[in-house]
Amino acid sequence: MSREPNTRLADLFGLAGWSKGELARLVNRQAAAMGHPQLATDTSRVRRWIDMGETPRDPVPKVLASLFTERLGRVVTIEDLGFARSGRAGKRQAMDGLPWAPERTAAVLTEFTGMDLMLNRRGLVGAGAALAAGSALTGAMHDWLHTDPAPMALRHDDPLAHESLHELDQIGLDRYEAAPVGSQEIDALEHSVEVFRRWDAARGGGLQRKAVVGQLNEVGGMLAYRHPDHLQRRLWGVAANLAVLAGWMSHDVGLEPTAQKYFIIAAHAAREGGDRPRAGEALSRAARQMVHLGRPDDALDLMKLAQSGSGQETLPRTRAMLHTIEAWAHASKGHGQAMRRTLGEAEELFVSDKGDVPPPAWMQMFDEADMHGMQALAFRTLAEHDPAAARIAQGHAKKALQLRRNGHQRSQIFDYISMASACFIGGDPEQADTYARLALVSIGENSSHRTWDRLREMFRLTGQYAGCGKIQELREELQQVLPKPRPKGQAAGLGSSIGPELGPNFSL
Numbered sequence: 198m199s200r201e202p203n204t205r206l207a208d209l210f211g212l213a214g215w216s217k218g219e220l221a222r223l224v225n226r227q228a229a230a231m232g233h234p235q236l237a238t239d240t241s242r243v244r245r246w247i248d249m250g251e252t253p254r255d256p257v258p259k260v261l262a263s264l265f266t267e268r269l270g271r272v273v274t275i276e277d278l279g280f281a282r283s284g285r286a287g288k289r290q291a292m293d294g295l296p297w298a299p300e301r302t303a304a305v306l307t308e309f310t311g312m313d314l315m316l317n318r319r320g321l322v323g324a325g326a327a328l329a330a331g332s333a334l335t336g337a338m339h340d341w342l343h344t345d346p347a348p349m350a351l352r353h354d355d356p357l358a359h360e361s362l363h364e365l366d367q368i369g370l371d372r373y374e375a376a377p378v379g380s381q382e383i384d385a386l387e388h389s390v391e392v393f394r395r396w397d398a399a400r401g402g403g404l405q406r407k408a409v410v411g412q413l414n415e416v417g418g419m420l421a422y423r424h425p426d427h428l429q430r431r432l433w434g435v436a437a438n439l440a441v442l443a444g445w446m447s448h449d450v451g452l453e454p455t456a457q458k459y460f461i462i463a464a465h466a467a468r469e470g471g472d473r474p475r476a477g478e479a480l481s482r483a484a485r486q487m488v489h490l491g492r493p494d495d496a497l498d499l500m501k502l503a504q505s506g507s508g509q510e511t512l513p514r515t516r517a518m519l520h521t522i523e524a525w526a527h528a529s530k531g532h533g534q535a536m537r538r539t540l541g542e543a544e545e546l547f548v549s550d551k552g553d554v555p556p557p558a559w560m561q562m563f564d565e566a567d568m569h570g571m572q573a574l575a576f577r578t579l580a581e582h583d584p585a586a587a588r589i590a591q592g593h594a595k596k597a598l599q600l601r602r603n604g605h606q607r608s609q610i611f612d613y614i615s616m617a618s619a620c621f622i623g624g625d626p627e628q629a630d631t632y633a634r635l636a637l638v639s640i641g642e643n644s645s646h647r648t649w650d651r652l653r654e655m656f657r658l659t660g661q662y663a664g665c666g667k668i669q670e671l672r673e674e675l676q677q678v679l680p681k682p683r684p685k686g687q688a689a690g691l692g693s694s695i696g697p698e699l700g701p702n703f704s705l
Contacts, residue, residue, distance in 0.1 A: 203250045205279035206261075210247060213268045217243040220264075227260050236260075252280050262312075272312040272455060274305070295337035295461070302465045306436060307417030309458060310443075313410050328457055331487060331495030334480075335502040338464070342476060342506035346469055378419055383431045386416065390438045391558065397446060398562060399604050401645030406446040413439040433470025437463045438559055441479050448486050449645045457483055474515055475559060477507030481522050488526050489647070496526040514556060517546035518563045521571035528575045531582035536575055543568070566600035569593045570608055573615045580622045587623035591616060607645050610636050614651045621658035626668050629659075633671055637678065649680060 210220070221238045228236040233256055245251040252258070258280045265273040297305055389412060396405050416436045424432065444459030463479035480503040487496035500523045507515070520543035527536040547568055576590035594616035601609050613636035620629035633655060640648050656675050662668040 201250045202248050203279040207247050209265055223264055224260050227264055266312050272309055296341040297465055302469055303417050303420035306462050307414060310410050310414035328454055331498030335498045339502060377422055386435045393442055395604055399606050401449050401607050401643045409439055409443045413443055430470045433466050437467035437475050440466055441482060444482060449647055451646045456486060473508035474511040477503040481519050484522050488529055493526040493529040512554060513546040513550040515560055517543040525575045528579040533579050533583055536579055540572055566597050569597035570612055573597055577615045577619045584622055587619040590619035606639060607643055610640055610648050614655050618655045618658055626662045626665055630667050630671055
């Protein structure tokens with residue numbers, strides 16, 4: 198028993214707004230409903246958990262995770278409450294148990310997706326939690342990502358597997374029964390990833406997020422059964438790809454802490470499958486998220502880990518993509534020289550990729566159009582600090598639009614808005630109006646909240662041209678069609694109204 202306060206539990210307790218007596222009664226009631234009628238928690242025990250850091254015995258941590266998840270409208274895990282998992286006391290790790298032991302990854306994946314699905318069923322979609330700092334993540338995961346995973350000996354009859362499979366039962370969540378799967382089933386799962394990926398690129402993450410999370414939940418259950426190595430690696434690959442998609446879709450609709458957790462899960466799954474480049478790419482998604490939320494220093498921390506931890510087998514095109522994200526972070530800080538140097542390295546890497554090695558499926562979305570789109574975004578972002586960059590941003594945005602393939606409507610909308618924004622900054626309101634209206638034509642068919650975020654930022658740039666008749670009409674039209682901004686806390690780091698407080702940082 199610790200004598201130090203449990204600050205994580207204290208913070209969540211404060212957010213929940215319960216009294217200690219209320220929480221004690223809720224624990225007893227929930228435990229009884231979960232088959233533990235003998236539990237008798239009182240106010241003094243709750244006080245010891247919070248003020249003295251006492252860890253309650255099972256099943257109380259699981260009961261508390263379920264209660265806080267429902268109360269706060271976001272996934273709250275046992276680690277979030279400041280409690281170590283059973284059997285792991287005395288092995289405190291740097292941050293939320295990071296990195297997880299191999300036998301824990303499937304259980305964490307399944308628990309988190311189960312909680313997420315529960316929130317979906319009950320209509321709770323809040324995201325009122327703080328994002329972890331990039332330095333905290335990199336400090337916890339650096340050594341782990343730079344080493345190869347140890348052989349995993351988890352089997353379906355292993356006690357750790359047994360514990361993992363029953364944890365979700367104990368907190369009343371759905372789970373997938375562990376059972377062997379064959380290559381045909383994995384073929385179907387890999388195909389489903391491609392279907393989800395195409396849908397996300399075309400329509401945004403809002404409509405299919407729950408389906409992706411549900412599929413990931415099932416794969417987590419499959420991973421609890423120890424398959425032959427070649428099948429197990431493929432399953433880990435499916436889990437990594439689905440987790441990245443779940444994270445990207447969550448980010449797309451403003452569920453920022455949930456998105457970050459999925460990116461971390463994806464990095465773990467990729468590493469367990471022996472795919473360090475995929476682990477690095479998953480962390481680069483978390484970095485993009487940070488730039489979007491106005492935290493470029495955190496993004497740069499994450500990009501250092503993503504690039505160094507990806508391994509020597511990372512293809513040049515993948516490394517080029519990683520460099521464009523780093524450049525965007527530099528641009529958001531106004532560091533033009535660093536941005537241009539990093540983009541130059543990205544261009545060299547991109548053209549050096551001869552295509553003799555087929556890219557992994559998760560990199561096939563990053564083509565020449567995306568390369569120009571990211572360059573446009575970086576220069577457009579830098580133009581907030583150096584207006585001369587706006588002209589270069591326009592050139593890249595035009596090239597990206599020329600190269601965009603069908604099925605990439607969300608990226609096309611971003612290109613339109615990047616172009617319009619760069620034109621407003623560059624003093625060409627007439628051309629800006631043209632591209633802004635092209636964005637408006639298609640934005641209503643997309644479920645991406647980020648497109649609306651970027652449109653709000655473009656609205657800010659129209660202010661200097663409010664006296665121009667055509668631009669005033671555009672402003673009035675934007676005010677009519679823009680949905681109400683999300684309340685603060687639902688989209689961490691984003692402004693709550695149309696106006697200058699929303700930063701110029703957005704992700705493709």
